[in-house]
Amino acid sequence: MRVNRRMTATVATAAVLGLTLAACGGGDTSGDDGGEGGGEQVEVFTWWAAGSEKAGLDAMVGVFDEQHPDIEFVNGAVAGGAGSAAKDLLQTRLQAQDPPDTFQAHAGLELQDYIDAAQIEDVSDLYDEFGLTDVFPADLVDRLSTEDGAIYSIPSNIHRANVVWANPTVLEDNGIDPEAEYADLDAWMADLDKLDKAGVTALSVGTTWTQVHLLETVLLASLGADAYSGLWDGTTDWESAEVTSALENFETLIGYTNEDRDGLDWPEATQMVIDGGAAFNVMGDWAVAAFEEQDKVLGTDFTAAPVAGTDGTFDFLADSFTLPVGAPDPDGAKAWLETVGSLEGQVAFNKAKGSIPARTDADPADFSEYQQTAIDSFANDTIVSSLAHGAATPVATLNAISDATSKFTTGASDLAGFQSELAAAAQG
Amino acid sequence: MLKKLRRVGPPLLMLAPSLILVGVFVYGLIVANFTTSLTDNHTAAQATGQKPAVVVWFTNYIDLLASEDFQHSLMNLVLYTVVFLAGTMVMGFLWAWMLEKPMKGEGIFRSVYLFPMAVSFVASGVVWRWLLNSNQDEQASGLNRLFQMVGLDALQNNWWNNVTFGIIAIAIPAIWQLSGYVMALFLAGFRGIPDELREAARMDGASEWKLYRHVLFPQLSPVALSALIIIGHMSLKAFDLIMSISKPANYQTKVPAVDMFVFKSSFDYANAAAVGSILLIIVAIVIVPYLIRTNREEKQ
Structure with missing residues (x-):
């Protein structure tokens, strides 16, 4: 009996110790992966897990393997929710001081939270080392730099947000010239009204973020490039009459959209144009991949143009890569960043992904017809930052604007309430 | 003292791991x-x-x-919980009551009603998002299309996209999934009532309604309370079903759990x-x- 009891006690103690040790040990195992032996592997954290995005990443890895054969690429892609699943996981990992070697982030103010939290490093010396300062457009480098001249990421590709996609068949059926170029929103809305009266979904849109995307192009079209940019640095007053009339345009446009919008993401909304269920769709130029995957030809099966009133302006967003503070393998990360910034890397990546290189020295002839027009616009147009894609504001501001937009489009707030909520959101 | 330690010590040691883990990871957090x-x-x-x-x-x-927005979330939570609770209790009880009398194929019906519970909220949410499509008339699909096909056009509505009552539409799949569970609870309750009690009541001349009202319902009340508590706390934590039918940014379907998620992603x-x-x-x-x-x- 006595022995038994002692044994019970011993076993119990052992169990407690074992569990405690396991609990303590759990924390640091994951950090070891890239730690030992420096320069052997690089974990690249992205949300490019499927479709043209994955094809782009694979192409980039191909170039990376050529440029840095001694470093192993570890794919840290997280699928789901258009990047939201990846961002959530990233937030947790950075908080736990277990960063990947490098991670994907939208260039611009979306990086501000990571900078404020001292979670990413200034990489401006890498710009000098790799000779990147002169190959990126000055407009772009300005937008990536903080006030003290620090740059926190290297862009891999550029997308344009202010593009309207149309189905020419639907337009012709309703007596609208598919070749028409709209000088301003009023001209466009007149045609949308015609389509709406004919019982066609004039403009397809999806869930809240695509509505914010539409909102930003309407603000851009109504206010013009300078006043639009002023919304983000405080020089344009959100309470002004100009913004009111822009929001009135937005209200009119939402009136022409499909009723099930809140349940759709962008591919479903764009699909409505592809299938002829809707005439127009405003979406970034990643949508071109959706058309091309279904063997649609630009010009005959679909058209792409700057949103009415935004011709000559390039509403940009960019994916970029960072150097996290405490990256397990900073040398590997720097090697990856070198490939990201290199001409070969950008050409291979963007040919597959459908976006355009951030570098100005890429040969347009390497790219598709749509991409060539985008490269041309990016070189010549005024560049402004996208709101819906993290270039113009920090995440908290964007979330507040999204909430206000959803409230407005579901009918829970009126225009005045919407405007004052937007003003409050922009103030932070 | 030593004797007491010997008596209490080993069980305490055996319990210690779980006590420590629960203490740290539940109460500590x-x-x-x-x-x-x-x-x-x-x-x-x-x-x-x-x-x-x-x-x-x-x-x-x-x-x-x-804040008006958070009050809207709380109101949504109340609406959702009331409809979800009422729906599962009524459906669950009705099914249990029908199956309570010995009948052919009872096992089949029991399984049929219980099966939806085996589906995860996320999976059923994906299907219900399609069924609850808010397009009407020409563009209609899902349930709205079904209403058209059977000539009930007037029943078409915009489901969860109604800004005040939209959240109730999301309670429909939740009711569909958990009514079977409440039925199982009630069925167990019915089966736990000895036949003698019913026979005695009938002997005393109680009508069928009186039998239920005075003999069976009082015996079922602990079961009903358990069901209410289980469904109620699930409803208050509702998140996954709402996320897979709607989106976190959609104002019409916000509840506190969704707010918590959005705040967290805004740092x-x-x-x-x-x-x-x-x-x-x-x-x-x-x-x-x-x-x-x-x-x-x-x-x-």
């Missing part, structure tokens, strides 16, 4: 959550200690409860923690009286 909710930790910089976060006591709670940890604490308090208001009651009954 509740305390951590609560202390975060009392600070002004609203940015990423404060979360990592780059900027100071100061204690602001209950300011976050006051601001949240005063606003203080408000996220405050919403978490409010949810915990709401759930506690439902659960604690039940636990006290059960405890008292067990002692008796």
Whole structure:
């Protein structure tokens, strides 16, 4: 009996110790992966897990393997929710001081939270080392730099947000010239009204973020490039009459959209144009991949143009890569960043992904017809930052604007309430 | 003393691992959550200690409860919970009542009603998002299309996209999934009532209604209470079903759990923690009286 009891006690103690040790040990195992032996592997954290995005990443890895054969690429892609699943996981990992070697982030103010939290490093010396300062457009480098001249990421590709996609068949059926170029929103809305009266979904849109995307192009079209940019640095007053009339345009446009919008993401909304269920769709130029995957030809099966009133302006967003503070393998990360910034890397990546290189020295002839027009616009147009894609504001501001937009489009707030909520959101 | 230690020691040691784990990972984290909710930790910089976060006591709670948006979320939660509870209790009881009498194929029906529970909320949400499509008339699909096909056009509606009552549409799949579970609980309750009681009541000349009213219902009330508590606390924590039918940013379907998620992804940890604490308090208001009651009954 006595022995038994002692044994019970011993076993119990052992169990407690074992569990405690396991609990303590759990924390640091994951950090070891890239730690030992420096320069052997690089974990690249992205949300490019499927479709043209994955094809782009694979192409980039191909170039990376050529440029840095001694470093192993570890794919840290997280699928789901258009990047939201990846961002959530990233937030947790950075908080736990277990960063990947490098991670994907939208260039611009979306990086501000990571900078404020001292979670990413200034990489401006890498710009000098790799000779990147002169190959990126000055407009772009300005937008990536903080006030003290620090740059926190290297862009891999550029997308344009202010593009309207149309189905020419639907337009012709309703007596609208598919070749028409709209000088301003009023001209466009007149045609949308015609389509709406004919019982066609004039403009397809999806869930809240695509509505914010539409909102930003309407603000851009109504206010013009300078006043639009002023919304983000405080020089344009959100309470002004100009913004009111822009929001009135937005209200009119939402009136022409499909009723099930809140349940759709962008591919479903764009699909409505592809299938002829809707005439127009405003979406970034990643949508071109959706058309091309279904063997649609630009010009005959679909058209792409700057949103009415935004011709000559390039509403940009960019994916970029960072150097996290405490990256397990900073040398590997720097090697990856070198490939990201290199001409070969950008050409291979963007040919597959459908976006355009951030570098100005890429040969347009390497790219598709749509991409060539985008490269041309990016070189010549005024560049402004996208709101819906993290270039113009920090995440908290964007979330507040999204909430206000959803409230407005579901009918829970009126225009005045919407405007004052937007003003409050922009103030932070 | 030594004797007492010998008696108490080993069981205590055996319990210690779970006590420690629960203490740290449940109660410790509740305390951590609560202390975060009392600070002004609203940015990423404060979360990592780059900027100071100061204690602001209950300011976050006051601001949240005063904000129109959060009141809308709470109202949604109340609507959802009331409809979800009423729906599952009524359906569950009706099914149990029908199956209670011995009949052919009872096992099949029981399985059919229980099966939806085996589906995860996320999976059923994906299907229901399609069924609850808010397009009407020419563009209609899902249930609205079904209504058209059977000539009930007037029943078409925009489901969860109604700004005030949209959340009730999301309770429909929840009811569909959990009515079978409530049925199983009630069925067990019915089966636990000895036949002698019914026979005695009939002998005394009780009508069928009186039999239910005075003999069966009182015996079922503990089961009903358990069902209410289980469904109620699930409803208060509703998140996955709403996320897979709607999207976190959609105003019409916001509930506190969704707010918590959105705050967290905005790096606003203080408000996220405050919403978490409010949810915990709401759930506690439902659960604690039940636990006290059960405890008292067990002692008796």
